[in-house]
Amino acid sequence: MEEKHWQKKSEEEIKKIVFGALDKNINYVDKNVLGVPASYLDDKVFSQDASFLKDAPFLSTLIKNPNHIGCHTIGESESFFAGTQEIERELIDICSYDILNGTDDHFDGYVASGGTEANMQAIWIYRNYFNSEKRFENDEICILCSEDNHYSMDKAGNVLNIPVQKVKVDENNRTISKETVEKAIKAQQDRGVKAFIVVANMMTTMFGSVDNPDVYSEVLDRLDTPYFIHLDGAYGGFYFPFSQKEHRLDFRNTNVSSVTLDAHKMAQAPYGTGIFIIRKDLIHYANTKEASYVEGEDYTLIGSRSGANAVAVWMILSKYGPFGWMEKIFVLQKRTGWICDQLDQLNIKYYRHPSSNIITIRSEHVSSEIAKKYGLVPDNHDNPKWFKIVVMDHVTIEKLSLLVEDLK
Numbered sequence: 039m040e041e042k043h044w045q046k047k048s049e050e051e052i053k054k055i056v057f058g059a060l061d062k063n064i065n066y067v068d069k070n071v072l073g074v075p076a077s078y079l080d081d082k083v084f085s086q087d088a089s090f091l092k093d094a095p096f097l098s099t100l101i102k103n104p105n106h107i108g109c110h111t112i113g114e115s116e117s118f119f120a121g122t123q124e125i126e127r128e129l130i131d132i133c134s135y136d137i138l139n140g141t142d143d144h145f146d147g148y149v150a151s152g153g154t155e156a157n158m159q160a161i162w163i164y165r166n167y168f169n170s171e172k173r174f175e176n177d178e179i180c181i182l183c184s185e186d187n188h189y190s191m192d193k194a195g196n197v198l199n200i201p202v203q204k205v206k207v208d209e210n211n212r213t214i215s216k217e218t219v220e221k222a223i224k225a226q227q228d229r230g231v232k233a234f235i236v237v238a239n240m241m242t243t244m245f246g247s248v249d250n251p252d253v254y255s256e257v258l259d260r261l262d263t264p265y266f267i268h269l270d271g272a273y274g275g276f277y278f279p280f281s282q283k284e285h286r287l288d289f290r291n292t293n294v295s296s297v298t299l300d301a302h303k304m305a306q307a308p309y310g311t312g313i314f315i316i317r318k319d320l321i322h323y324a325n326t327k328e329a330s331y332v333e334g335e336d337y338t339l340i341g342s343r344s345g346a347n348a349v350a351v352w353m354i355l356s357k358y359g360p361f362g363w364m365e366k367i368f369v370l371q372k373r374t375g376w377i378c379d380q381l382d383q384l385n386i387k388y389y390r391h392p393s394s395n396i397i398t399i400r401s402e403h404v405s406s407e408i409a410k411k412y413g414l415v416p417d418n419h420d421n422p423k424w425f426k427i428v429v430m431d432h433v434t435i436e437k438l439s440l441l442v443e444d445l446k
């Protein structure tokens with residue numbers, strides 16, 4: 039693996055870099071900053087100089103409260119927070135180049151509130167592109183995704199006022215096919231749709247299943263229909279690239295324009311760390327020029343957002359380094375394999391993508407007592423057909439073995 043940006047760092051190095059970045063941000067105590075509606079966290083509640091803070095770079099950032107409003111990979115940004123914005127830029131580079139295999143192409147991105155926002159940001163950009171470059175009306179632009187997609191695509195369709203078309207997946211192997219994609223496209227073309235915003239999955243919420251984006255591009259290219267492909271790696275972005283090397287779900291695939299990868303899922307970062315990355319020369323379709331009081335204007339959905347979130351994700355990735363991360367995922371893969379072997383021995387039917395840590399069990403094998411006792415999540419609370427196990431860091435073989443005993 040050739041690491042371009044991602045390097046393992048010691049605790050001391052991490053501290054030095056984060057505290058150095060905070061020193062480059064505006065200091066509300068020492069400087070006369072009279073014009074911004076922002077400050078450090080309320081010091082009657084959150085002490086600014088508790089002794090442990092000198093060893094706690096994330097908490098120190100949280101307390102100093104930098105606002106990362108806007109997007110820092112394009113043009114100017116608020117100079118007040120230049121230090122920690124630099125850390126965010128480095129994080130975007132790590133994700134774009136080292137995790138998603140971007141090459142000499144360049145990328146824009148930011149730390150969004152979560153996967154929902156990052157997916158919506160992508161769809162917003164592409165809808166605006168088709169509106170302004172092709173003069174297509176909203177009802178001529180359609181979100182195309184599988185029926186296993188996260189519901190954020192339905193939310194995006196509703197907010198952005200464009201239709202959503204689901205592609206049927208195979209009940210057993212959860213994959214889309216050329217035929218189901220063609221059928222979905224035809225249904226929308228018959229209604230007058232002229233362009234598609236494809237959202238392909240790098241691990242779905244319920245099944246951990248993975249789409250082959252080439253199925254979408256082959257059909258759309260053949261039909262000579264304009265489209266963009268966004269990858270929803272909200273769940274899988276910090277997992278799948280490490281559990282499977284050969285695939286079409288990253289920037290090596292020139293048809294892929296943007297990716298969501300949430301650090302607050304598999305990377306165990308604080309909530310508010312949905313990462314959005316897009317190839318250069320597209321994010322300006324989401325520029326809000328009216329944001330004139332913001333230095334560099336705003337290219338994001340969210341507006342104000344905490345700089346501490348970017349610092350937290352950067353710290354996590356820097357502490358592990360790329361090989362440490364590979365090992366972390368390797369252990370989760372092994373544990374997932376272990377539970378699958380146990381389920382096989384019990385003749386329990388389940389779905390698992392071989393590169394995923396989600397196991398989705400047919401509901402006929404799971405009583406409501408077991409589901410409740412082990413916090414297994416159903417696909418549908420009213421009439422569950424499936425229950426899932428997600429093998430996270432805390433889901434050890436010791437804990438899984440208790441479930442296996444009960445399933446017997």
Ligand SMILES: Cc1ncc(COP(=O)(O)O)c(C=O)c1O
Binds near residue numbers: 152242270271274300
């Ligand atoms: C595949 C996928 N996409 C998007 C989301 C939405 O992420 P968030 O809850 O961070 O908005 C999720 C959340 O579970 C998800 O699993």
